[in-house]
Amino acid sequence: MSATLPPLALYIHVPWCVRKCPYCDFNSHGVGHVSELPEADYLAALIADLEADLPLAAGRQLVSVFIGGGTPSLMTAEFYARLLEAVAARVPLAADAEITLEANPGTLERGRFAGYRAAGINRLSLGVQSFQDQQLSALGRIHSGDDARAAVEEARDAGFDNLNLDLMHGLPGQTPELALADLESAIALAPSHLSWYQLTLEPNTEFHSRPPSLPAEETLWDIQDLGHERLQAAGFSRYEISAYTRDDRHCRHNLNYWRFGDYLGIGAGAHGKLSAPGEGRALAIQRRWKVRQPASYLRRRHDPRGFLAGSSPLPTEELPLEFAMNALRLVEGVPLADWASNTGQGTDALLACLSAAREKGLLADDAERFQASPLGLLFLNELLASIGEHRAS
Incomplete structure (x- = not known):
């Protein structure tokens, strides 16, 4: 990749x-x-x-x-x-x-x-x-x-x-x-x-x-x-x-955001997401967040700790659900190839896991795209639950 x-x-x-x-x-x-x-x-x-x-x-x-x-x-x-x-x-x-x-x-x-x-x-x-x-x-x-x-x-x-x-x-x-x-x-x-x-x-x-x-x-x-x-x-x-x-x-x-892009976040309580090359097939993702309270944030300008309140790598096993929660909000979805490049996982197991969702009409019948159907957009939580099951399997 x-x-x-x-x-x-x-x-x-x-x-x-x-x-x-x-x-x-x-x-x-x-x-x-x-x-x-x-x-x-x-x-x-x-x-x-x-x-x-x-x-x-x-x-x-x-x-x-x-x-x-x-x-x-x-x-x-x-x-x-x-x-x-x-x-x-x-x-x-x-x-x-x-x-x-x-x-x-x-x-x-x-x-x-x-x-x-x-x-x-x-x-x-x-x-x-x-x-x-x-x-x-x-x-x-x-x-x-x-x-x-x-x-x-x-x-x-x-x-x-x-x-x-x-x-x-x-x-x-x-x-x-x-x-x-x-x-x-x-x-x-x-x-x-x-x-x-x-x-x-x-x-x-x-x-x-x-x-x-x-x-x-x-x-x-x-x-x-x-x-x-x-x-x-x-x-x-x-x-x-x-x-x-x-x-x-x-x-x-x-x-x-929805295509799983990166963003810096500055200001009180702002969040950011940054990618870096990972060891496997997917990029390594890190979440970062800044000091939340405005008064505390302003004081941090003169504090050697800086403005960062915390950061955390996104565990590899959470990548599929994180990616799906964003991509499936889009009416057109994303190319199916983006699944592997963003999660590090192949698509065969995913599609097998989602077969029930497809039978219910929640997933678009398109071999090239990862896309919710109009019904799936209405019942997105149910569709995402299928991704969660795939992650746990």
Whole structure:
């Protein structure tokens, strides 16, 4: 097997938000006022964090940069201009590198989009979640539906033609009609990309400890089926379980994740995945994560231990399931040959183990691809359980 390394991306985490949403399990921390943000100190820490990781990127270029949070759009355009300049000076950026910033459509960030575009950000991802004020209130969001529409208009005026809208479904008390109304509002704004995903109750969140009344299972299926049909009719192509695009504006950063690419992670709580040539047929994978609490992270800039909180090699026996959990999220799957190059295992035993899943219609009938069927995308956990059985056998 060739030990060719996969593409390399960079994830940058900004951990602050105005107020933590009750469904959010990300490493985000509410800040009383934007003036309290330690912008200069955090910029210096991010650059130092990247400096420490430079040996991991030696001889490689970045195909994408994704700035997530938290609410990254709380930081100024100057912050990102200086940050991206520092990144480009240390790690080569591909000529067509995708650089994404997550932003909230609240009034606090208004007027900044032009500055973000000038700083080098070429893709904007707006956390809309819903266009209905009642639903937004139930989700703990601080913007309105009108704020979301205004943010899209401002983003376009600022020169963003690669625009994603994050939209949730399965919200408290939501009917199929209300879910489709949200989709209609999104479609009318003609984004190039839609992330349309179901609200889930994650551990260590307010919603998990005090669950809201969510739609019944049958209603959730109706929402998903009707919404998928409407998005297809509007010209959106589904390429991942919850990702839709038109004009081929796929999120390249997320595609790198799903295709088992590598990524550096800098910032409080950021995770990374790096590959190196292994002894067998597969690459050796290492997971790394940074100090999680923002205050502790900032202190580590002056600490000889640095920003790394921990790292762990991915055991060879876990490679099949890790690879499958990503690849099978893609509607088109991946070439079957990628199985061997990413897991170090042959395909014969895998296909024999998956024969039952194929008989159930969960696996696409394609001898050249490792791909879930449309039914398999709906029952992905069952399909992944087959991979787990293969790993244990």
